[in-house]
Amino acid sequence: MNWRSITAFLFIGPEKEDxxxxxxxxxQSRMFGLDECQPLTPDRWLNEGDRVSVGNVTLQVLHCPGHTPGHVVFFDEQSQLLISGDVIFKGGVGRSDFPRGDHNQLIDAIKRKLLPLGDDVTFIPGHGPLSTLGYERLHNPFLQDEMPVW
Known part of the structure; x- marks a missing residue:
């Protein structure tokens, strides 16, 4: 079935590298025992700096590669809320062992793009509890200059 024939919605994103x-x-659908689905091509790819409106909220798109090469996060500056997906978690970061993932890129994206948004920014991760960038800056072992020895 062609999903475009049954909906008036545009498919936006992700970043082209994904x-x-x-x-x-x-x-992937066969691998998980699901009915086969067709490849998708977005009507529009997301890029760093794009803005996406959802209702009355406008979200800024930030390209944060590492978990995947085209991973994007969404930031609402007005409410200081970040939708981080699988980039950062409370006490952890996203996996980077997927095809084309890169742990160093992931940490770099967090340090260069997310932490400068401010310590008061709350983020909604793809899994687990909410946290703030300030808490993670201080307590997330993956963001410290020296990794702990376990």
Whole structure:
């Protein structure tokens, strides 16, 4: 079934570097024992600095590669709320062992793009509890200059 034939919605994003994930949907659906789905091509790819409106809220798009090469997060400056997906978690960071993932890129994106948003920014991760960037700056072991020895 062609999803575009049953909806008037535009498919927006992700960042173009994640296109290979969308093209791999048929194989991924078979791998998980699901009905095969067709590859998707967005009507518009998201890019760093884009703005996406959801109702009355406008979200800024930040490209934060590492978990995947095209991972994006969404920031609402007015409410100081970040939708971080699988980039950062309370006490952790996203996996980078997926195809084209890169742990160093992930940490760099967090330090260069997310932490400068401010300590008071609350983030909603893809899994687990909410946290703030300030708490993670101080307590997240992946963001410290020296990793703890376990």
């Amino acid at each position: 296109e290979f994930w969308l093209q791999g949907l048929p194989a």
